[in-house]
Amino acid sequence: xxxxxxxxxxxxxxxxxxxxxxxxxxxxxxxxxxxxxxxxxxxxxxxxxxxxxxxxxxxxxxxxxxxxxxxxxxxxxxxxxxxxxxxxxxxxxxxxxxxxxxxxxxxxxxxxxxxxxxxxxxxxxxxxxxxxxxxxxxxxxxxxxxxxxxxxxxxxxxxxxxxxxxxxxxxxxxxxxxxxxxxxxxxxxxxxxxxxxxxxxxxxxxxxxxxxxxxxxxxxxxxxxxxxxxxxxxxxxxxxxxxxxxxxxxxxxxxxxxxxxxxxxxxxxxxxxxxx
Numbered sequence: 001x002x003x004x005x006x007x008x009x010x011x012x013x014x015x016x017x018x019x020x021x022x023x024x025x026x027x028x029x030x031x032x033x034x035x036x037x038x039x040x041x042x043x044x045x046x047x048x049x050x051x052x053x054x055x056x057x058x059x060x061x062x063x064x065x066x067x068x069x070x071x072x073x074x075x076x077x078x079x080x081x082x083x084x085x086x087x088x089x090x091x092x093x094x095x096x097x098x099x100x101x102x103x104x105x106x107x108x109x110x111x112x113x114x115x116x117x118x119x120x121x122x123x124x125x126x127x128x129x130x131x132x133x134x135x136x137x138x139x140x141x142x143x144x145x146x147x148x149x150x151x152x153x154x155x156x157x158x159x160x161x162x163x164x165x166x167x168x169x170x171x172x173x174x175x176x177x178x179x180x181x182x183x184x185x186x187x188x189x190x191x192x193x194x195x196x197x198x199x200x201x202x203x204x205x206x207x208x209x210x211x212x213x214x215x216x217x218x219x220x221x222x223x224x225x226x227x228x229x230x231x232x233x234x235x236x237x238x239x240x241x242x243x244x245x246x247x248x249x250x251x252x253x254x255x256x257x258x259x260x261x262x263x264x265x266x267x268x269x270x271x272x273x274x275x276x
Contacts, residue, residue: 021069039078
């Protein structure tokens with residue numbers, strides 16, 4: 001069996017487009033997110049084989065998951081995409097979405113596997129193929145895109161956890177709460193757009209999502225703020241206003257509560273772009 005180490009990916013674009021499945025048993029010291037872009041394959045992980053089809057996403061864990069791929073006979077159009085994430089980055093990025101997400105991915109008896117839409121697959125490929133390899137900024141662009149795509153796939157996994165029985169109107173409301181353009185509104189203003197009382201909406205939200213609307217909405221705002229701190233040079237006051245906090249002190253308190261670091265300290269530790 002072969003073990004691939006982080007040293008082999010740290011100077012790469014963190015991704016690989018695979019046309020011929022790798023049929024030798026191997027594992028990694030890093031995380032591998034793979035997506036089946038077209039066709040089908042047989043994937044064997046930790047001795048268990050399953051047939052995977054277009055749209056399947058799998059989060060393979062460091063060391064823990066030993067696997068290999070076999071292309072199904074007669075399937076000439078098989079393609080998949082590997083995205084490589086160091087363990088330290090995975091912990092950091094999971095924490096942006098939820099403080100329990102990393103453990104949820106790491107601890108199950110089998111790696112997390114779920115399906116995404118064709119539009120998500122197109123988005124991933126368009127993003128990863130966007131930078132010009134000859135560009136002087138290629139490495140920086142790929143690092144930022146790698147982060148964005150990984151975060152989006154982690155968020156897609158989170159959406160699969162919404163109960164199937166969750167009403168359509170509540171699913172739609174959750175999507176509205178995630179949109180940055182709605183961060184400037186209050187929860188009361190957003191719930192007023194629904195044909196239900198505020199109390200009924202709050203009770204339904206807590207029943208199905210297992211947290212209050214306020215807590216969920218604040219999480220989305222702080223997650224967006226962390227993205228802006230990581231990927232822009234915008235002033236912290238401007239970011240605070242952009243994510244709907246009229247009080248900078250309240251924003252700093254909420255951010256520090258979420259990440260155990262102030263916004264400025266978090267930016268100093270995590271910012272991708274060069275400071276100007």
